[in-house]
Amino acid sequence: MNKVMQFLETKVMPTAQKIGSQHHLLAIRNGILSTLPLTIIGSFFVILLNFPIAGYDEFIADFRPVLDIPFRFTVGAMALYASFGVAYALAGHYKLDQLSTALLSVLAFLITSIVPIQVTEPVAGVIEAGRWLNISSLSAQSLFGAIVTSLLTVEIFRFFIKRDIRIKLPDSVPPMVANSFTALIPTLCVIVLFWLVRHVLHFDINSVITLLISPLKDFLVGNSLFGGLLTIFLVVFFWALGIHGPAIMGPIIRPMWDASILENMEVFASTGDAYNLPTLFTEQFIQWFVWIGGAGSTLALVVLFMFSKATFLKELGKLSFLPGLFNINEPIIFGAPIVMNPILIIPFILAPLVNGIVSYLFFQFHLIPMIMAKLPFTVPAPIAAIISTDWTIMAGVLVILNFCISLAIYFPFFKMFEKQHLEQEKEQSQSKTA
Structure with a gap:
């Protein structure tokens, strides 16, 4: 066991840290995270539009088009906001003008x-004749295209600035004005390049990228049990090494997670049927049914610590209980510690995998509908699970x-620890009295 831990510490950890600190991946992670308030608020409107009370649909029928607007302009345009956030984060790393680059x-x-749509035959009360923009392509279906487009835009902008290819103004000109003129040549290049690719050559970047990434997305965050368990394992594995698991996996998995829950929300908003949604292994599935108390299902260990005969473990359990109740478990991970601990690492990895399998079976047998809302991660798991599965009590059970x-899995390892x-x-007590 010691040799295994040494190998992980000397070989695996440095590689994982390099991946986690790669600036393009960090920009993707931070840019996607910046949209979190929008998706959470959008989720509340999904719930508001589909409250499971008899007669509710008839009650809000006249107001539904108005109530649907916040959802359409948050979740329904998420790729647009992500394109700004990712570019803003990457431009900050390069020390470029973040606002100009993100807008570009x-x-x-x-x-x-x-692609603008030309309507020649109007439909009364629906659409008039003219040139229209279809904003449906700004939703989760274009999220990966938005990420790639943002990265390319920043790199093109950086190419010109690095080689000093720009319009220069005297030093007396205010910085905001000077920055605007600096961006003129990169802006022209970006517009012409993407216009030629999409509207002259008719190459749909978003569709191609989505097609290329969809097999990996379907495997890791789709409905595959093995793919879902692999995601769970990798997150807790990196945590066990002392590396923030979501920070390493986030740049790769978070765009897939966000795209999946947004797709679920959009389908549910249209159908009201939570049992037939596209994706099972969303982040919220793992958050509420697998990470009970945080990654590794550590709330169970916290409770065991609270009743420990060992003074240190008992005090640590008391200190960790309230944060753990709200899914914050750094105190127990680094306080016990679980990190690089040969005894506690085993249940830390095993418990969430078993929880994932059990939860998968409940959903497969339609005992619980699928996840249709995105709530803040600090909501206690039973409450969040009930709300995010269309108010299903069985989810809390x-x-x-x-x-x-998790208690049963942690218990024998807890007793050894x-x-x-x-x-x-x-020994410490005997040394003091000696």
Whole structure:
């Protein structure tokens, strides 16, 4: 075991840290995270549009088109906001003008994602004759295209600035004005390039990228049990090494997670049927049914610590309980520690995998509808699970069941760990009295 831990520490950890600190991946992670408030608020409107009360649909029928607007301009345009956030984050790394670069990225994304529609035969009360823009392509279906477009835009902008190919103004000109003129040549290049690719050559960047990434997305965050378990394993594996698991996996998995939950929300908003949604292994599935108390299902370990005979473990359990209740588990991960701990790493990895399998079976047998809302990660798991599955009480029952399973898995390892601490405390007590 010691040799394995040494290998992980010397070989695997440095590679993982390099991946996690790669600036393009960091920009993707930070840019996607910047849209989090929009998706959460959009989720509340999804819930508001589909409240499971008899007669509710008839009650809001006249107001539904108005209530649907916040959802359409948050979740329904998420790729547009992501294009701004990713470019803004990457431009900050390169020390470029972030505002100009991010706005240029939005422009590039709009050019590549929207093809104007010419309506010659109007439909009364629906659409008039004229030239229209279809904003449906700004939603989750174009998220990966938005990311790639943003990265390319920033790199093109950087190419010109690095080689000092720009319009220069005297130093007396205000910086905001000078920055605008600096961006003129890169802006022209970006517009012409993406216009030629999309509207002259008719090459749809968003569709091609989505097609290329869809097999990986369907495997990791789709409905594959093996893919879902692999995602869970990788996150807790990196945590066990002392590396923030979502920080390493985030740049790769988060765009897929966000695209999946947004697709679920859009389908649910249209159909109101939570049992037949596109994706099972969303981030929210893992958050509420697998990470009970945080990655590794550590709330169970916290509770065991609270009743420990070892003074240190008991005090740590008390300190970690309230954060753990709200899914914050750094105190227990680094306090116990679980990191690089041969005893606690085993249940830390095993418990969430078992929870994932049990939860998968509940969903497969339609005992619980699929996830249709995105709530803040600090909402206690039973409550969030009930709300995000269209107010299904059985979802809360499953959370409690998985918590009990985690308790059973952690218990024998906890007793071994407790025994070590009791012996240490006994030795310390004897040395003080000697």
